[in-house]
Amino acid sequence: MSSLLLRHHRPFLAFWFARVFTASGFQMITVAIGWQMYALTGNVLDLGLVGLIEFMPKILFILITGHVADRFDRRKVAALCQGAQGLIALGLLLGSGAGGISREMIFVIAFLLGTARAFEMPTTQALLPNIVPSNLFPAAVAASASAMQAATIVAPALGGLLYALGTHWVYGPAVVLYSCALSLMLSLPARQLPLKQKVSLESLLAGFRFIRSRPAVFGAISMDMCAVLLSGATALLPVFAKDILLTGPWGLGLLRSAPAVGALLMSLWLTRFPIERRVGPVLFTSVAIFGVATIGFGLSTSLWFSLAALVLLGAADMISMVIRSAFVQLQTPDEMRGRVGAVNGLFIGASNQLGDFRAGVSAAWFGTVPAVMIGGVGALVVTGLWIRLFPELAKRDHMHPQPNPQPPSAAA
Incomplete structure (x- = not known):
């Protein structure tokens, strides 16, 4: 993390830790309910259904979540979402202790968890520019991304170890993490610009129109969505394990x-060596590597080779995410960040949660390994297809559009 951010911007430090705590709590819960579901039913399709149900709120509330982030105090909205997730973890703790966790209850929990996260994601994305000055914003984005990944590394492994000791060892700490995140989020200063536009269908759909009007942004996020949707294998990890x-x-x-x-x-590398040239070719290469790594994981019967393939997969995905996020964040005005973030979140959710459902259905139809192989090949097909559909993005050199040089004026 940038030392300048730490020295001069305590609000960012509070935001940073709040994001780490929230991500850690979510990852721990996800590992526990995934293992719990597979232990209850032994059905790979149920693992996919959990991802589908968790994704549903992003579709059902897409026109509301972004508008809430733009109209209301983002700190309070984010804190409310984190408090709701803490209550869900508390319910899991009490239900597991009473032996009352069932297949249907996990589905309900997945929907509630997805609803809270559907409102939280665009809110926290739009909140960061309100607490960090523009000259430090790129460093803040990089630091935030690395923090989230660090939490995603530690929390699932910790959640798996704690689950082996008993379910209450997972859900209890998750309650504490969400409570800490809520407290830190409420401590942030209120610097949000009020949304003066009245609620209307036009204002609700503004995020869709904004992204669709920018081909580079739309091409980047749609390619990532389709590639991960086809090749995502997260829901099948309990089966592989x-x-x-x-x-x-x-x-x-x-x-x-x-x-x-x-x-x-990769995020640490990109913080030190940011992508400044050949942005388009780097983006398409990273998605292709993502597909190859998925195929390698599907063929593996060794835990260590599987881990190496997943490490490569995550590095490639981070490159795509950084480019996509830069396009969105650098071109969106503050009064629209919530609605644009909600649409971007829909694309991300479609790739992740619907990807889990696709993986579960494919595994039920074709088998676990063939399902992963099909997904990896699909990511390679998407890469080639998007090169043809978005040639300007594929050839793009700089992250920012470069101004056309003006010819020198003729001498008088």
Whole structure:
């Protein structure tokens, strides 16, 4: 993290820790309910359904979440979402202690968790520029990304180890983490610009129009969505851990953490050596590497080779994420950041949660390994197709559009 941010911007430090605590709590819960569901039913389709149900609120509330982030105090909205997730963790703690966790209850929990995160994601994305001056914003984005990846590394592995001791060892700490995040979020200063525009269908749809009007932004986020949607294998990790790699909850935790290891290392590299030239070719190459790494993971029967493939996958995905985020954040005015963030979150959710559902359905139809292989090939197909659909993005050199040089005026 930038030392300048730490010295001069305590609000960013509070925001940083709040994001780490929230991400850690979510990852721990996700590992626990994934293992719990597979232990209850042994059905890979149920793992996919959990991802689908968690994604549904992003679609149902897409026109509301971004508008809430732009109209109301973002600190309070984010804190309310984190408090709701803390209550969900508390419910899981009490339900597990009473032996009342069932397949149907996990589905309900997934929907509630997805609803809270559907409102939290665009709010926290729009909140960061309100607490960091523009000259430090790129460093803040990089520091925030590395913090999230660090939490994603530690929390799933810790969640798997704690789950082996008992479910209450997972859900209890998650309650504490969400409570800390809520307190830190409320401590941030209120610097949000009020949204003066009245609520209307036009204002609700503004985020969609904004992204669609910028081909580079739309091409980047849609390619990432389609590639991850086709090749995502996160929902199947419990199957790989238990039936293919012959490990336990601790192994599942390592598998969940491995992509974040690659993403963290890559985010640290990009902080030191940012992508300044050949942005388009780098973006398309990273998505292709993502597909190849997915194929390698699907073919592996070794835990260590699988972990290496997932590390490579996470590093490639981080490159795509950095480019996509830069396009969105650098071109969006503050009064629209919530609505644009909600649309971007819909794309991300479609790739992740719907990708989990796609993986579960494919595994039920074709088998676990073929499902992953099909997804990896699909990511390569998307890369080639998007090169043809968005040639300007594929050839783009700089992150920012370069001004056309003006010819010298003729001498009088």
